[in-house]
Amino acid sequence: AALRPPRPPPGSAPKEKPPIGASVYAEFHGGWYLATVVRSSAQDVDITWLRPQASSWGNAEEMAHYLCSTGADETMHGEKLSW
Numbered sequence: 001a002a003l004r005p006p007r008p009p010p011g012s013a014p015k016e017k018p019p020i021g022a023s024v025y026a027e028f029h030g031g032w033y034l035a036t037v038v039r040s041s042a043q044d045v046d047i048t049w050l051r052p053q054a055s056s057w058g059n060a061e062e063m064a065h066y067l068c069s070t071g072a073d074e075t076m077h078g079e080k081l082s083w
Contacts, residue, residue, distance in 0.1 A: 017045065017083055028077055033067040035078065045081050049074035 018024050018037050026035040026047050039046035049067040051074070056062040063069040067077070 023050070026078070026081060028067055028070070028072065031070065033070075034065050035067075038078075043080075043083070045083055047078045047081060049078060 017040050020037050020040055022037045024035055024037060024047065025032040026049075034050040035047035036050060037045055038048050051068055052063060052066050056066075060069075067074045
């Protein structure tokens, strides 16, 4: 069975937009994955999806934190995300 992606702990959402360069969990199709904020405006943010270190490849528990573990194209799905 496939592992479900992790979810951020309840109440862990920041009160303010994270700054550019911040590591965050971002939602994609109901799962939450590690990303970095690369642009921020009053309405939305752009992120880049993080990739695991080479030592994490093959470790399903660690890989579940990364969008690339889903087969989704992590070069997409990161622009103009609602805040």
